[in-house]
């Protein structure tokens with residue numbers, strides 16, 4: 345890591361978990377000369393000012409992006425198009441616009457057409473998060489050693505991509521490029537479908553009359569406790585993810601149901617060998633994740649420590 | 653908490669995660685005068701001797717239980733019946749026999765008939781665990797502030813139950829009583845079905861040709877990473893759990909599939925309101941778990957620190 349700012353002026357649009365973590369990480373690494381921020385609600389802007397989030401918190405989105413060399417869209421996936429339309433007239437020629445949305449195909453389709461040809465649009469997605477949200481949930485180490493995927497469309501200026509890559513690396517991330525369709529499929533498997541399943545399981549527990557919520561809460565063992573954490577994530581963000589990554593999520597859900605039915609049949613028929621073999625196979629993936637350093641084999645669960 | 657040993661002589665049958673954690677917790681609290689241990693494999697017995705697990709590691713199960721005031725069956729659920737038959741002729745009159753199996757109805761049905769009338773059989777289940785197994789995986793704080801459920805059959809000597817309760821409390825646990833059927837339903841919701849689902853999701857990821865295992869491993873985000881940890885648990889233990897808690901697991905799976913289909917339909921039809929409402933409802937359960945102190949809202953995930 346090294347040197348001065350990667351971008352002189354950065355604008356963060358939306359000031360939630362991801363944007364605030366980006367600000368603290370930029371501050372930690374001296375990655376930007378000046379950061380301006382904007383959120384649609386006064387409450388969020390006030391909070392940001394109170395906790396020192398961004399050098400300048402602007403009351404208008406136009407003002408926030410006006411001089412920016414890098415504009416980061418950090419709002420729910422379903423809001424990206426409208427925000428892009430709003431900022432478009434105010435962007436500085438030569439600026440880079442990126443986003444951090446969890447789905448890439450629809451964001452590219454909805455943001456791209458609004459932006460002038462004078463700016464570089466490079467979609468992105470940091471694979472890092474927690475179940476918390478809002479301007480006070482961010483911390484500087486969120487992206488450390490995690491991947492950020494960049495999804496440039498064909499014909500994007502390679503220098504602009506290289507600079508954005510350096511930016512994310514200076515925030516602590518490992519950066520790779522991928523096309524939008526593959527991104528959405530990979531994420532459907534590694535993040536979106538698991539979230540839907542966790543939400544469903546917690547919903548089932550909540551519904552079951554013969555087991556009270558208070559029993560579920562008292563006796564929630566490992567496994568379910570992890571699910572409740574996942575299922576505590578922001579409803580707006582996740583609604584938008586599923587509405588926008590419909591195809592890949594439905595495909596993975598179809599496969600999931602098929603395999604679940606096979607296991608269910610093994611339970612019903614008492615096929616212990618099938619269950620044993622299945623449960624043995626899945627251990628290998630865990631081992632791979634530990635070896636790749638994407639989690640640690642210790643009780644702190646490999647999640648980043650909160651530090652600013 | 654207080655005072656001297658709750659049982660003068662304790663025997664641990666099976667020396668894996670649960671038994672070894674019980675030993676370290678007994679040692680920490682001075683809960684037993686002497687602890688003997690037995691495991692079927694020489695390898696496990698050697699390891700136990702090497703790390704100082706148990707005061708005496710016996711090469712025969714008869715020897716291990718001969719003088720015990722409390723015998724703990726800490727083997728997979730499917731092995732409980734056979735182990736009970738083996739120890740039965742060697743039990744001291746007046747002794748208490750308990751188990752730690754994750755399913756209770758079948759264990760009671762399979763263990764009870766083998767034991768002489770001169771001993772108290774009180775089934776139990778500590779709601780605490782990790783994805784690790786074997787004699788070296790235990791630690792003294794595993795049961796701290798977690799529930800242990802006791803499942804005495806009708807007519808059990810209340811004094812024997814009270815003593816076993818004190819024993820678990822001295823190991824750090826909160827103790828409650830419950831009947832076997834309700835136990836198995838509660839656990840199907842809070843632990844068994846979540847585990848099956850996690851195994852399935854990891855299996856789906858492993859199967860998908862267009863996304864390589866190495867991509868799954870590199871890009872595994874929160875959510876999926878948690879699933880891989882759950883799905884790394886011991887295959888024998890979990891095979892036995894599903895074979896022995898068939899009815900309740902199948903019931904909960906049926907409900908799960910029903911709700912998952914409803915969410916899947918909402919995704920397909922683009923019903924954002926349904927998704928939003930569902931995702932909002934499940935947050936309340938998480939809040940309850942945090943308030944009940946069964947997890948903490950911090951990145952170490954509320955899992956016990958490894959300390960002996």
Ligand SMILES: NC(=O)c1ccc[n+]([C@@H]2O[C@H](COP(=O)([O-])OP(=O)(O)OC[C@H]3O[C@@H](n4cnc5c(N)ncnc54)[C@H](OP(=O)(O)O)[C@@H]3O)[C@@H](O)[C@H]2O)c1
Pocket residue numbers: 358359360361362363383384385386388418419420421423427444445446447469470471472473474475476477478479578581
């Ligand atoms: N959380 C994660 O784990 C994670 C991980 C990777 C990527 N992402 C992606 O990152 C983006 C931001 O997520 P986050 O977790 O940072 O969210 P967050 O903490 O909930 O913050 C969202 C921000 O977007 C603003 N916003 C919400 N709806 C809006 C709308 N309709 N128009 C304009 N602004 C709106 C909010 O403004 P107010 O505060 O004024 O309401 C808030 O500042 C999302 O696209 C998400 O998919 C999230």
Ligand SMILES: NC(=O)c1ccc[n+]([C@@H]2O[C@H](COP(=O)([O-])OP(=O)(O)OC[C@H]3O[C@@H](n4cnc5c(N)ncnc54)[C@H](OP(=O)(O)O)[C@@H]3O)[C@@H](O)[C@H]2O)c1
Pocket residue numbers: 666667668669670671691692693694696726727728729731735752753754755777778779780781782783784785786787886889
């Ligand atoms: N792990 C959890 O999260 C958890 C939580 C609560 C309750 N439980 C219950 O606690 C019990 C023990 O689980 P654990 O996690 O401690 O298991 P573990 O670490 O895998 O240890 C199992 C022990 O049982 C012995 N064993 C295995 N199969 C046997 C057989 N057929 N006959 C005789 N002995 C056999 C093993 O002997 P060798 O070492 O010689 O092979 C080993 O000592 C299970 O009934 C499980 O359902 C587990």
